Amino acid sequence: MDIIELIEIVKKKLLNNLSVENIDIEDKSFLHKNHVGNRRDKFHLKITLKSAELNKMNKIESNKKIYRLLDKELKTYIHSLQILIH
Numbered sequence: 001m002d003i004i005e006l007i008e009i010v011k012k013k014l015l016n017n018l019s020v021e022n023i024d025i026e027d028k029s030f031l032h033k034n035h036v037g038n039r040r041d042k043f044h045l046k047i048t049l050k051s052a053e054l055n056k057m058n059k060i061e062s063n064k065k066i067y068r069l070l071d072k073e074l075k076t077y078i079h080s081l082q083i084l085i086h
Contacts, residue, residue, distance in 0.1 A: 042079035
């Protein structure tokens with residue numbers, strides 16, 4: 001899978017399962033380029049969300065919800081996930 005496909009899948013899952021006013025997903029894989037264990041088929045994503053639903057939760061609860069939604073992608077394609085909720 002390439003990064004464009006992955007971003008589309010992640011975006012679709014989040015939009016279909018959360019109340020989201022705005023979403024931005026960035027490829028930050030270059031941050032892990034020289035790390036031990038870095039693989040070309042694993043990506044680092046930065047997700048920025050504007051969501052009243054997630055803002056009502058504490059940070060741990062909101063992150064857990066996102067991690068549950070992206071479980072398959074995290075196990076297969078995502079090396080690192082950065083989440084910012086506004």
